[in-house]
Amino acid sequence: MSLRRLAGAASALVFALTVVAFAEVGLVALLVVFSYALKIRLIIATGSAGILFSPDPLARVEVRLFGAAIVASMLGVFACGLISAGWRFRFWRPRR
Numbered sequence: 001m002s003l004r005r006l007a008g009a010a011s012a013l014v015f016a017l018t019v020v021a022f023a024e025v026g027l028v029a030l031l032v033v034f035s036y037a038l039k040i041r042l043i044i045a046t047g048s049a050g051i052l053f054s055p056d057p058l059a060r061v062e063v064r065l066f067g068a069a070i071v072a073s074m075l076g077v078f079a080c081g082l083i084s085a086g087w088r089f090r091f092w093r094p095r096r
Contacts, residue, residue: 012089020081027077035063 035042035053041062042053065073 012085015089016082016085019085020078023077023081024074027073 031042032053034040036055039055039059039061041056041059043062043064044051044053045064045066
């Protein structure tokens with residue numbers, strides 16, 4: 001395997017991880033914005049610790065995401081990001 005192919009593969013991997021990171025940031029931002037707009041208490045629980053987003057302390061509606069839901073969400077976004085990056089650049093080749 002030549003160094004050029006290795007650099008191309010590393011570049012594609014970094015690009016795919018960047019796409020996934022931006023998708024994750026967008027997902028979290030949408031969750032927070034909609035929880036505030038709809039006046040829903042959003043709780044992200046990861047083990048014994050957690051994060052609480054609450055626009056109103058007396059809000060009756062609550063969305064609680066546990067560790068397994070967060071992991072499944074991240075894996076889903078990761079898979080979609082990799083698929084979309086792979087589909088977008090399926091014919092891309094490094095310059096010779």
